[in-house]
Amino acid sequence: MKPSYFTLPVERFDLNLLPSEARNIGSAAFKTAVVAYFAEQYASKSQQAVVAVDDHDISVLVLPSDSDPLEFVMTMLQSGHIKEAVPYLETLAKASPDNVQVLYNLGIAYSELSQFDEAIIRLKRAVKLDPTHAHAWTGIGVAYQRMGKREQAIEPMQKAVEADPSDGYARRNLGAMLLGAGQYAEALEHLRAARRAIPHDPQALYGLASVLEAVGGEDNEEEADELYLVLIQKFPGAQVAEMAREARTKLAHKSMRSKVGGGLRPDVMMYLAGALETFAKVGPDKSRQITLEVAMKGQEGLDINDPAQKYTLKTLPGQFSGMQLVSIMYVGLKALDPNMDAGIDLSAEYEAAKAMQRA
Known part of the structure; x- marks a missing residue:
């Protein structure tokens, strides 16, 4: 049997089907009698009916008699049919208003559909019934964050961590929010905990690297660089890997400049000059x-x-350092398009190398 769902305006329900004392629409007796009527009708067909009655509508979810209604709806959610699952969840929530899991899943469904106010209403009801429900607190924080209300998002995320300190995802989300708020020390604490709890989660790794870079210092920046490299190697095709590449390049550029007090690096000038000479010899195609x-x-x-010098190329003989390869690429990209962003600023050394070549 395929589950079904329908709604009926209360004024269209045939009152003659109910006992005379239960025909006052909107009364408690009316609602109880309607629920009993549908339950009895479908039970005779070896089916179960989850019925919810409010002041305007009667909602009926019909399932096989041996089905768990919430399990059925969870299957819909897990398969991506979130919008279709919401009416079923609403019916379950009306039929069992104190069911925390129903409220939680309904709130998350609304959040995924960008109906954040509706999501927060359900999730707050869930944590009122169960203040230790860490995932519901996380859902509230995420909904506020998606609304752009970052300050309001932090408190529920802190509640989530208090409810379950071992929840790596709650730690990760709270750390990211604190990082965005400039609270680096607190963010570092939670993102380190997140990495311990979910060591292979790319967002936790990227968040930790970001906060280490924000805190600064040679040791922290070295650790951040190592984390960015892990992301690039483990998730090469993911967006987070591209973000890590950009962050690593900027970090390396900062380190490069700091070592020469912001001035020109002679070794980079020589690498660039060598690349200019090589490209002039081999021609545009090569x-x-x-x-x-x-x-x-x-x-x-x-x-x-x-x-x-630990890198090799198929198109050029010899071995190269990382900085030497970046310099070669910089010259090549500038030859293709002088206005192209090469991802690292070697413009001062590049102009000096060209001047050396002309001389």
């Missing part, structure tokens, strides 16, 4: 091949702070 290969290798992460 230059594009070299640039493309370096760019592809860069997707895996290049360590520009390590002077060791």
Whole structure:
């Protein structure tokens, strides 16, 4: 049997089907009698009816007699049919207004449909019934965050962590919110806890790297760089890997500049000058091949702070350091489009290298 669902305006219900003392629409006796009527009708067919009656409508969810109504709706949610599941959840919520799990899943469904006010109403009702429901507190915080109300989002996320300190996702979300609010020390504490709880979660890793970078200091920035590299290697095709690449490049550029007090790096100038000379010799087609290969290798992460010549290319003989490859790519990209953003600012060294070449 396929489950079904329908609603009926209360004024269209045939009152003659009810006992005479239960025909006053809106009364408690009316609602109880309507529920009993549908339950009896479907029970005779070996089916069960979950019935909810309010001042305007009668909602009826019909299932096989051996089905768990919430389990049926959860299957819909898990298969992505969120919008279709909401009426069923509403019926269950009306029929069992104190069922915390129904309220929680209804709230999350509304949040996924961007109906945040409706989501927060249901989720707050859930935590009122069960203040230890960490996931419901998390749902409230996420809904507020999606509404752009970051300050209001922090308190429910803190409640979620208090309810279940071992919940890595609650820790991760709270840490991200605190990071956005500039509360770096607290954010670092929660994001470290999140990494311990969910060590393979990319958002937890990225959040921890971000807060380490925000706190600053050589040790923290070195750890952040290692985390960014882990993300690039473990999740190469994901958006978070691209974000990690950009963050790692900026971090490396900052480190590069700090080592020379903000001035020019002679080694980078020599790498750029060498690349200019090589490209002039091999011509445009070969230059594009070299640039493309370096760019592809860069997707895996290049360590520009390590002077060791540990990289090789198929298009060029020899071994190269990470900074040397970045310099080669920079020259290649500038040859393709002088206005292209190469992801790292070597413009001062580039102009100096061109001046050296002209001289």
